[in-house]
Amino acid sequence: MTLIGWAQIALVLACVIAAAMPLGRFIAQVSAGERTFLHPVLGPLERMIYAAAGVDPNRGQGWKAYTLSMLAFSAVGFASLYAILRLQGVLPFNPQGFSGMAPYLAFNTAVSFVTNTNWQAYSGESAASYLSQMAGLTVHNFVSAATGIALALALSRAFAAGGLKNLGNFWADLVRMTLYVLLPLALIVGLAFVAMGMPQTLGAYVEAQTLEGGTQVIARGPVAFQVAIKHLGTNGGGFFGVNALHPFEGPSALATALQTWSHIVIPFALCLTFGAIVGNRRQGWVLFAVMMGFLVAATAIVYAAEAAGNPLHLAGGVDPALGNMEGKDVRFGHALVALFTAATTGASCGAVNAMFDSFTPLGGMVPLFLMQLGEVLPGGVGSGLYGILVFALLAVFIAGLMVGRTPEFLGKKIQAREIKLAMLAVLVLPATILGFTAVSVVLPMAVTSIQDAGPHGLSEVLYAYSSGAGNNGSAFGGLTADTPWFDTTIGLAMLLGRFAYVVPMMAIAGSLAAKVKVPESAGTFPTHTPLFAGLLAGVILIVGGLQFLPSLALGPLAEHFAMLAGKTF
Amino acid sequence: MNTVLRPAIVMILGLTLVTGLAMPLVMTGIAQLAFPRQANGSLIERDGKVIGSALIGQNFTEARYFHGRPSATTEADPEQEGKTRPAPYNAAASAASQLGPTSESLLATVRERVAANGPAPVPADAAYASGSGLDPHISPAHALRQVARVAAARGLPEERVRALVAAHTEGRALGLLGEPRVNVLRLNLALDALPQGR
Numbered sequence: 129m130t131l132i133g134w135a136q137i138a139l140v141l142a143c144v145i146a147a148a149m150p151l152g153r154f155i156a157q158v159s160a161g162e163r164t165f166l167h168p169v170l171g172p173l174e175r176m177i178y179a180a181a182g183v184d185p186n187r188g189q190g191w192k193a194y195t196l197s198m199l200a201f202s203a204v205g206f207a208s209l210y211a212i213l214r215l216q217g218v219l220p221f222n223p224q225g226f227s228g229m230a231p232y233l234a235f236n237t238a239v240s241f242v243t244n245t246n247w248q249a250y251s252g253e254s255a256a257s258y259l260s261q262m263a264g265l266t267v268h269n270f271v272s273a274a275t276g277i278a279l280a281l282a283l284s285r286a287f288a289a290g291g292l293k294n295l296g297n298f299w300a301d302l303v304r305m306t307l308y309v310l311l312p313l314a315l316i317v318g319l320a321f322v323a324m325g326m327p328q329t330l331g332a333y334v335e336a337q338t339l340e341g342g343t344q345v346i347a348r349g350p351v352a353f354q355v356a357i358k359h360l361g362t363n364g365g366g367f368f369g370v371n372a373l374h375p376f377e378g379p380s381a382l383a384t385a386l387q388t389w390s391h392i393v394i395p396f397a398l399c400l401t402f403g404a405i406v407g408n409r410r411q412g413w414v415l416f417a418v419m420m421g422f423l424v425a426a427t428a429i430v431y432a433a434e435a436a437g438n439p440l441h442l443a444g445g446v447d448p449a450l451g452n453m454e455g456k457d458v459r460f461g462h463a464l465v466a467l468f469t470a471a472t473t474g475a476s477c478g479a480v481n482a483m484f485d486s487f488t489p490l491g492g493m494v495p496l497f498l499m500q501l502g503e504v505l506p507g508g509v510g511s512g513l514y515g516i517l518v519f520a521l522l523a524v525f526i527a528g529l530m531v532g533r534t535p536e537f538l539g540k541k542i543q544a545r546e547i548k549l550a551m552l553a554v555l556v557l558p559a560t561i562l563g564f565t566a567v568s569v570v571l572p573m574a575v576t577s578i579q580d581a582g583p584h585g586l587s588e589v590l591y592a593y594s595s596g597a598g599n600n601g602s603a604f605g606g607l608t609a610d611t612p613w614f615d616t617t618i619g620l621a622m623l624l625g626r627f628a629y630v631v632p633m634m635a636i637a638g639s640l641a642a643k644v645k646v647p648e649s650a651g652t653f654p655t656h657t658p659l660f661a662g663l664l665a666g667v668i669l670i671v672g673g674l675q676f677l678p679s680l681a682l683g684p685l686a687e688h689f690a691m692l693a694g695k696t697f
Numbered sequence: 698m699n700t701v702l703r704p705a706i707v708m709i710l711g712l713t714l715v716t717g718l719a720m721p722l723v724m725t726g727i728a729q730l731a732f733p734r735q736a737n738g739s740l741i742e743r744d745g746k747v748i749g750s751a752l753i754g755q756n757f758t759e760a761r762y763f764h765g766r767p768s769a770t771t772e773a774d775p776e777q778e779g780k781t782r783p784a785p786y787n788a789a790a791s792a793a794s795q796l797g798p799t800s801e802s803l804l805a806t807v808r809e810r811v812a813a814n815g816p817a818p819v820p821a822d823a824a825y826a827s828g829s830g831l832d833p834h835i836s837p838a839h840a841l842r843q844v845a846r847v848a849a850a851r852g853l854p855e856e857r858v859r860a861l862v863a864a865h866t867e868g869r870a871l872g873l874l875g876e877p878r879v880n881v882l883r884l885n886l887a888l889d890a891l892p893q894g895r
Contacts (some may be wrong), residue, residue, distance in 0.1 A: 132869075132873065135873060136873055136874050136875075139873060139874070173715070176711075177707075177708065177711045177712075180707050180711060181703065181704040181707035181708055181711070182703055182704060182707075183704050196701055197701055197704070197705070200701040200702060200705040201704075201705045201708060201709070203705070204702070204705040204706055204709050205705075205709050208709050208713070251790065251791075251792075253789060253790065253791065254789065254790050262717050262718065262721045263713055263717035263718055264717070266716060266717050266721060267709075267712060267713045267716050267717035270712065270716040271708075271709075271712055271716075299704050299708065302708065303708070303712075306712060306715075306716065307715075311715075311716065311720065314720075315720070315724065318724055319724070319727065319728070319731070322728040322731070322732045322735050322736055323731075323732050323735060324735070325735045325739055325752055326735065327735070327736055327737060327738045327739075328724055328725050328728035328729070328736045329725065329728075329729065329736055329737050329738070330725060331737065333789060334738060334740060334747055334750075335747070336740070336747045336748055336749045336750070337746050337747070337748055338748065338749060338755045338756070339748060339749075339755065339757070339762065339882070339885055339886070339889065340755075340756070340757060340758065340759055340762070342756065344749060344753070344755060344756075344786065344787075344788050345787075345788060345789040346738060346740075346749075346750055346753055346788040346789070347788060347789045347790075347791075348737070348738040350721050350724075350725055352724070352728065352736075353720065353721050353724040353725075354721070357716075368791050369790065369791045369792060370791040370792060370793060370828060370829045370830070373791075373793070373828040373829040374791045374829050374831065375750075375752040375753055375754075375829060375831055375832070375833055376738065376752060376753070379739075379752050380870060380875065381869065381870050381874040381875025381876070382870040382871070382874055382875070384875075385874055437821070438798050440798070440799070440804055441804065441807045441824065441825075444804065444807055444808045444811055445808070445811035445815070445817030445818055445819055445824075446807060446811060446817075446818060446819060446821050446824045446825075447817075447818035447819055447820050447821055447838070448818070448821075449820070449821070449838070450820060450821035450822060450836060451821065452798070452821070452825070453821040453822050453824070453825040453827075454794065454796065454798075454803065454807075454825040454826060455793045455794065455795070455825075455826070455827075455828040456825075456827070456828050457827050457828050457829055457832040457834070458766070458822055458827075458832055458834040458835060458836055458876060458878045459832075459834055459875055459876065459878055460875060460876070461875050461876035464874065464875065481828075482828055483793040483794075483795060483828045485793075485795040485796070485797060486793065486794065486795060486796060486797065486798065486803075486828075487798065488798050489798055489799075492798075579795065579796075579797075580796070580797040580799075580800055581801075582799060583799075584797035584798070584799055584800070587797075588797075604795070604797075605793065605795040606795040606796065606797065687797075687798070687799055690799055691798055691799050695799065696799050696800065696801040696804050697799050697800065697801060
């Protein structure tokens with residue numbers, strides 16, 4: 129680790145904090161349906177969409193209607209994306225002449241983008257046409273992200289007032305977040321990416337005559353716009369197979385820094401939006417601080433582990449100065465790789481600017497663990513906020529048990545129904561991840577997909593399901609994931625991780641919204657203090673993390689000690 | 698059901714038109730006008746022919762050129778259906794080795810590369826395969842170790858080649874971000890442009 133490395137990290141995080149404040153206020157304004165400086169341009173488009181869809185944006189929905197609308201939208205989105213992927217061979221914008229995706233792969237990919245996971249069992253430049261990338265995948269980069277924000281807004285509103293019958297209108301939230309928040313940001317960031325070297329063309333791949341007289345076919349395409357929303361929407365699905373490592377998708381250190389900024393700025397801003405909606409700004413900052421604390425700690429561990437290098441290889445004659453460079457490109461450096469890695473897995477983005485499968489065991493354990501904690505640090509756009517709020521409910525409940533008070537959060541009594549639903553949501557992750565992993569490491573047709581022997585093989589499978597269920601999308605790429613077994617089960621893990629979590633969460637929102645606000649009294653446990661921040665961090669680690677410790681001990685930790693003992697597999 | 702299904706279908710269609718077709722096409726138009734070089738892939742031409750991209754590494758094996766990093770990209774094997782064979786710097790199929798830290802085969806490969814680039818210690822970017830398989834850069838240390846070979850193969854004085862490496866060493870962006878590095882293709886193009894020695 130170097131001072132200049134930490135200065136790089138500090139610069140990016142400072143830009144995140146500076147931008148999150150105005151952005152958080154802006155999102156709160158848009159979510160309330162207030163007029164903004166973008167309305168003269170986009171207002172007519174917004175009204176046109178409502179008219180065509182037959183939607184009244186001012187008609188509130190209860191939690192069931194809101195959730196049903198969200199599910200219907202996701203189902204229709206899945207069907208249309210599946211159709212595009214299967215039919216891309218006969219559709220336009222296909223200069224490389226790719227054929228339609230096979231059924232298992234198309235199912236997996238469609239689920240992946242609809243759930244904001246962006247797990248990629250295919251390699252973009254050799255399997256997806258420009259139409260699939262734009263009208264298929266890019267669209268879901270926008271709308272799955274807007275869906276996440278909408279759900280977080282609905283939950284936030286449940287805390288805002290007492291005796292609330294409705295949580296807002298899903299269709300209005302969806303359209304507003306897409307048009308006023310994601311689209312303008314994607315345009316600006318996308319243009320910046322082009323200036324930094326990302327292609328944005330519909331031209332076919334180029335054949336170059338190399339200096340040594342060979343030929344090199346160079347894949348390109350409409351990259352920059354898709355990459356902009358891939359980060360802003362914490363989607364993470366790359367245009368190219370190696371994601372943000374590809375020199376066209378991550379052309380420079382500056383580009384990788386801007387990508388890191390892009391995938392955490394909205395999740396952090398949403399904490400402040402939450403503070404604004406519930407009328408308690410300090411509460412928003414407490415959530416913000418917990419997320420930031422974890423993010424910095426995780427970055428430090430990855431940075432230290434990767435910069436120190438792999439002792440097996442150092443003993444074999446590798447200069448330790450550059451650390452572990454397997455699966456990394458020269459231009460980024462370990463500091464920006466570490467920050468990107470912690471941010472992409474803390475934030476449910478899943479883009480990568482280094483190959484996690486080739487990280488040192490401890491360096492690779494950090495992204496794995498951040499996903500298992502439930503993608504709340506800072507979490508995906510929207511999903512991070514509603515995820516950490518579920519943990520916050522558990523934290524006030526546990527605090528209430530310890531001191532014998534009725535748990536309250538922002539004036540709402542937290543009772544048995546909410547805690548049962550919260551636990552139901554929290555248990556989805558371990559059940560899905562550990563269940564599928566356990567089956568996959570004994571099932572012969574799954575075992576053949578594992579590349580590495582020894583504990584690293586277990587890590588590969590554990591990572592795949594953690595990524596799927598956590599709706600992250602990054603991978604330990606050694607696993608051959610495009611098989612019927614993994615396409616199907618990771619697809620199911622993604623569905624469970626999104627919808628089996630969201631439905632109980634929305635039920636909590638419905639139940640909380642209906643409750644009256646209890647005025648603060650001397651007996652109220654304040655939740656906008658550093659003490660509560662510490663408690664929340666503890667609950668995230670213990671409730672979210674402890675259940676995965678045995679699996680981590682068998683995977684990355686075992687591998688770490690094997691490596692120190694000089695053992696290879 | 699109609700109250701839910703109609704908006705769902707209309708919204709998918711409408712938002713596909715806006716975010717999936719109109720905006721990417723508008724963006725392509727703006728990019729092609731404002732940044733034509735980058736928008737088309739930062740291509741480099743020599744004598745009217747595309748010889749590569751400034752951002753994409755090429756496979757160099759001859760002694761008179763600086764060599765890039767090991768690349769793990771592959772291509773379809775024409776002799777065996779469904780198999781692949783190594784094809785370094787295949788820019789139509791980016792890929793990494795994905796080998797884990799305790800992989801026996803990775804350790805063996807690293808040892809081979811150390812032996813080929815000796816004497817130890819060898820710069821890490823020469824011993825390890827890049828993540829993209831297309832890394833256009835090497836570290837300044839890795840470049841300097843190749844100066845003697847390149848100078849001898851071209852019959853140039855070593856100082857001349859070393860000065861060229863120094864001139865092609867790029868610093869950190871804004872003096873802060875990233876790592877110092879040398880673009881191998883640009884360096885080799887500059888070498889070719891020099892008046893040859895013997």
